[in-house]
Amino acid sequence: MSANSDLNIDYLANLARLALTGMEREKFARQLGDILHYVEKLKQVDVTGVEPMAHASPVFNVWQEDTARPGLSVEDALRNAPAQRQHMIVVPKVVE
Amino acid sequence: MADDLIYLPAARLAELLGSGKLSSSELVQSCLARTKAVDGRVKAFNSYDETGALALAQASDQRRAAGQARGPLDGIPVGFKDVIAVAGQPLTCSSKMLANYISPYDATVTVKLKAAGAIPFGRLNMDEFAMGSSTENSAFGPTANPWDLSRVPGGSSGGSAAAVAAGEMPVSLGSDTGGSIRQPAALCGVVGLKPTYGLVSRYGLAAYASSLDQIGTMARTVEDAALVLGVIAGHDPRDSTSFKADVPDYRAELGRRKGPWRLGVPKEFFGAGLDPEVGAAVRAAIEHYRQAGCEIREVSLPLAAEYAIAVYYLIATAEASSNLARYDGVRYGHRSTKAKDVVDLYFQSRAEGFGDEVKRRIILGTHVLSSGYYDAYYLRAQKVRTLIRNEFTAVLRECDALLSPTSPTAAFKIGEKSSDPLAMYLTDIYTISVNLAGLPGISVPCGFTGGGLPIGLQLIGRPFDEAGLLAIARHYEQAHAWHTQHPSLS
Numbered sequence: 001m002s003a004n005s006d007l008n009i010d011y012l013a014n015l016a017r018l019a020l021t022g023m024e025r026e027k028f029a030r031q032l033g034d035i036l037h038y039v040e041k042l043k044q045v046d047v048t049g050v051e052p053m054a055h056a057s058p059v060f061n062v063w064q065e066d067t068a069r070p071g072l073s074v075e076d077a078l079r080n081a082p083a084q085r086q087h088m089i090v091v092p093k094v095v096e
Numbered sequence: 097m098a099d100d101l102i103y104l105p106a107a108r109l110a111e112l113l114g115s116g117k118l119s120s121s122e123l124v125q126s127c128l129a130r131t132k133a134v135d136g137r138v139k140a141f142n143s144y145d146e147t148g149a150l151a152l153a154q155a156s157d158q159r160r161a162a163g164q165a166r167g168p169l170d171g172i173p174v175g176f177k178d179v180i181a182v183a184g185q186p187l188t189c190s191s192k193m194l195a196n197y198i199s200p201y202d203a204t205v206t207v208k209l210k211a212a213g214a215i216p217f218g219r220l221n222m223d224e225f226a227m228g229s230s231t232e233n234s235a236f237g238p239t240a241n242p243w244d245l246s247r248v249p250g251g252s253s254g255g256s257a258a259a260v261a262a263g264e265m266p267v268s269l270g271s272d273t274g275g276s277i278r279q280p281a282a283l284c285g286v287v288g289l290k291p292t293y294g295l296v297s298r299y300g301l302a303a304y305a306s307s308l309d310q311i312g313t314m315a316r317t318v319e320d321a322a323l324v325l326g327v328i329a330g331h332d333p334r335d336s337t338s339f340k341a342d343v344p345d346y347r348a349e350l351g352r353r354k355g356p357w358r359l360g361v362p363k364e365f366f367g368a369g370l371d372p373e374v375g376a377a378v379r380a381a382i383e384h385y386r387q388a389g390c391e392i393r394e395v396s397l398p399l400a401a402e403y404a405i406a407v408y409y410l411i412a413t414a415e416a417s418s419n420l421a422r423y424d425g426v427r428y429g430h431r432s433t434k435a436k437d438v439v440d441l442y443f444q445s446r447a448e449g450f451g452d453e454v455k456r457r458i459i460l461g462t463h464v465l466s467s468g469y470y471d472a473y474y475l476r477a478q479k480v481r482t483l484i485r486n487e488f489t490a491v492l493r494e495c496d497a498l499l500s501p502t503s504p505t506a507a508f509k510i511g512e513k514s515s516d517p518l519a520m521y522l523t524d525i526y527t528i529s530v531n532l533a534g535l536p537g538i539s540v541p542c543g544f545t546g547g548g549l550p551i552g553l554q555l556i557g558r559p560f561d562e563a564g565l566l567a568i569a570r571h572y573e574q575a576h577a578w579h580t581q582h583p584s585l586s
Binding site for chain 1: 196197198200201293294306307308333336337338339399402403405406407409410417421424425426427428429430431435437438439440441442443444446447450452455456458459460462463466469473475476477478479480481482483485517518521532533534535559
């Protein structure tokens, strides 16, 4: 496990697509440092040969028939779109 | 009539509706009047649908008059945590990100409740995206604890607990990822049930940490929780972790299961950090079971007690960072008007749309999953999770249920812990391991502090043995009157 200083807040904010202010960077780095320090305790546990657990449900590999079912209309699906035109979502220009 | 109704359990309201002494329209009017009278102070609701609720009440009354009532919940209003989809109603997750979002579809639990005739009354406040333990992380302002308006109701389902405690709703739905139903239920003096992971469909529950999230119910009595669970439980092909479990008539089972039971008391859940008044009330509840002839066994859950919070904050934040990547300002949700280009649109929309705790958890989760750290954090946490589940499996082989405090303290002051995330996380110390293990848990009122704040007893059951867990909880409830006391709200 890492030392607290390994938390590179700029790198992570970029990966997470979050614009942070200078104050946020400083505050979050400190608070997350505390939390990472706390979780260091997991190093004490012997996990040799232990299988990781993804979730607690005794269900694996759920298959469904590939059959069409009624879904949302285009109007309903786009009702919450911030900007739309002719049944399409409008976004800022991607290529110049 | 209205004042007589506000604290009646749903089962009693169902009797009155069934006998014709009460109409659903009168009941909904009573809830509206109570909500208008107290919610300015409690702030349990983000919104409610007066016209829609009254129309559904009228439809229920017409069904009943035609002899076509759909069962005990027909005509009963239900409050929804603002994270569970109801078609045509807001679904804000108490976030600026979804402040204007209207759900285009119903969650599976909503479909089931509507089919039973229940009335989706309104949207209950919560910590933003269910991340928090006090409802202070709501973008729309905190909910107050009805027992002391200067204190938090707990969280993240604080609105769901406060609405029931304040007499606004007979029952409500919440979601519980690390204690978010049980802890606010304890702090507000109501019953809060988190079912076994996989028993209730998560389809239509805005995802926080998918391997831990579970929808459950808040109620005035264990019987009401059993009633609601019987409606919302069951396999759903739309949720790939939904389990094909038997769904018995939980309410009927309450009367069939009489004990005595073998009950475990995890000794580590009574250690440092437990408020003495809370500890005393919970020990008195344990004594109730001993005197009823139950065998009380001290058990040990050393890994759960020591490591559950660390495991939780690695797994939950990892899943959250992935789940919340969908909020990008493109298809729905908040879109920044300041973006320079399409990539900047993501950065700015997320910066403006999310609050501090959500940002913290996304960043932590991103770190946990990032190249070079995955094995050390996420994978290790998943392995310790296995060990914690094994620990519970072993003690539940010899015990029908476990007894503990729900929360180490009664309700704390608004603002008391909001600047220290780690201190806030530690308030979930007794509830969080139950989610990691996927077990059912329930909090029932078990007393008050000297200052008049409610205390909760947590019971933890075997997977998919909600019938047993509810019967054990009701055994205590029937012998005590804590759940019949209500805040003065004066």
